[in-house]
Amino acid sequence: MTDVTDGVLHTLFRSDQGGHEQVVLCQDRASGLKAVIAIHSTALGPALGGTRFYPYATEEEAVADALNLARGMSYKNAMAGLGHGGGKAVIIGDPERIKTEELLLAYGRFVASLGGRYVTACDVGTFVADMDVVARVCPWTTGRSPENGGAGDSSVLTAYGVFQGMRASAQHLWGDPTLRGRRVGIAGVGKVGRHLVEHLLEDGAEVVITDVRPDAVHRVTEAHPEVAVAADTDALIRTEALDIYAPCALGGALNDESVPVLTAKVVCGAANNQLAHPGVEKDLADRGILYAPDYVVNAGGVIQVADELHGFDFDRCRAKAAKIFDTTLAIFARAKEDGIPPAAAADRIAEQRMAEARGR
Numbered sequence: 001m002t003d004v005t006d007g008v009l010h011t012l013f014r015s016d017q018g019g020h021e022q023v024v025l026c027q028d029r030a031s032g033l034k035a036v037i038a039i040h041s042t043a044l045g046p047a048l049g050g051t052r053f054y055p056y057a058t059e060e061e062a063v064a065d066a067l068n069l070a071r072g073m074s075y076k077n078a079m080a081g082l083g084h085g086g087g088k089a090v091i092i093g094d095p096e097r098i099k100t101e102e103l104l105l106a107y108g109r110f111v112a113s114l115g116g117r118y119v120t121a122c123d124v125g126t127f128v129a130d131m132d133v134v135a136r137v138c139p140w141t142t143g144r145s146p147e148n149g150g151a152g153d154s155s156v157l158t159a160y161g162v163f164q165g166m167r168a169s170a171q172h173l174w175g176d177p178t179l180r181g182r183r184v185g186i187a188g189v190g191k192v193g194r195h196l197v198e199h200l201l202e203d204g205a206e207v208v209i210t211d212v213r214p215d216a217v218h219r220v221t222e223a224h225p226e227v228a229v230a231a232d233t234d235a236l237i238r239t240e241a242l243d244i245y246a247p248c249a250l251g252g253a254l255n256d257e258s259v260p261v262l263t264a265k266v267v268c269g270a271a272n273n274q275l276a277h278p279g280v281e282k283d284l285a286d287r288g289i290l291y292a293p294d295y296v297v298n299a300g301g302v303i304q305v306a307d308e309l310h311g312f313d314f315d316r317c318r319a320k321a322a323k324i325f326d327t328t329l330a331i332f333a334r335a336k337e338d339g340i341p342p343a344a345a346a347d348r349i350a351e352q353r354m355a356e357a358r359g360r
């Protein structure tokens with residue numbers, strides 16, 4: 001047994017505290033495919049989660065990421081009330097360099113070999129066009145284009161769900177769901193962030209944005225000259241009289257550097273894994289900042305792809321995503337009742353749902 005295999009097995013069997021059901025290592029030498037499919041739980045139904053295509057430095061890192069992401073999907077899907085467990089796949093390599101039709105088809109055949117225990121979708125490094133290719137050999141593929149029976153870009157409903165989470169936060173904190181007159185800062189105006197801007201302006205909020213890409217900022221300010229721009233995320237989170245901070249770029253936005261200087265009273269955004277490490281949720285609560293858990297408010301996208309399996313209907317999905325308002329309020333209520341931060345309350349509710357499903 002080589003060192004690499006040893007490392008992967010160690011990651012899998014010894015350091016995995018998440019209790020995953022199944023992990024599949026996939027290799028196709030002809031196309032250069034190396035992938036990991038992790039199924040965390042099928043208690044609530046087939047595992048659902050996207051495919052990340054990323055140049056991991058080591059196989060161990062790829063396995064660890066797949067395990068972590070799959071576990072996160074179990075919680076997200078349970079909280080969204082979907083009949084799905086959590087799973088995730090990672091393809092190892094730089095998509096710009098190694099992504100080919102042959103490789104995607106090889107990957108699709110591996111997903112198909114699981115017979116529907118895992119349903120895939122897009123994630124970082126994979127797009128609607130890629131899922132169209134995967135779907136040619138695998139019926140358990142979502143995130144396809146509308147021409148191929150899919151729902152297309154999921155960021156529209158993701159933004160709508162985040163907006164509902166913000167409205168619930170406003171209701172909880174200020175006794176009224178409207179965001180009229182509230183100052184909202186968005187870090188990252190990509191696919192989700194820019195749709196979020198539209199919802200906020202429509203509701204009468206004052207919006208401040210920032211993005212590392214000048215073209216992304218320009219696209220928003222050109223359409224909406226009333227939107228203010230902060231120099232960078234650090235300037236944005238220190239903005240005077242900021243009511244809500246919406247991290248919509250990368251994970252880890254809430255950390256030991258950012259939390260002490262946040263001026264906002266609410267954090268509610270689309271980015272996955274916003275809490276940089278365990279304990280940050282407590283730091284936020286200690287500062288009196290209300291945190292709407294990321295995987296609860298950004299579930300609009302997975303609600304959309306899950307619907308594809310039943311013949312996509314936008315209005316039905318939008319109605320489901322609107323329920324993120326009630327779910328977020330219920331989490332704040334549970335957090336208050338149990339005397340714990342909202343992130344811990346969300347985990348408790350999700351774990352309860354999975355345990356009940358296992359016991360049935």
Ligand SMILES: NC(=O)c1ccc[n+]([C@@H]2O[C@H](COP(=O)([O-])OP(=O)(O)OC[C@H]3O[C@@H](n4cnc5c(N)ncnc54)[C@H](O)[C@@H]3O)[C@@H](O)[C@H]2O)c1
Nearest residue numbers: 154155158188190191192211212213248249270271272301
């Ligand atoms: N698209 C979805 O449906 C969906 C669903 C759930 C969660 N999310 C999460 O929401 C986040 C945004 O997703 P997206 O689809 O809009 O991605 P995207 O890549 O289209 O947009 C992200 C934007 O953030 C900007 N950015 C990167 N680093 C930054 C930094 N340090 N400071 C400021 N801006 C920065 C990028 O330039 C880009 O414009 C991601 O974390 C994603 O995982 C997305």
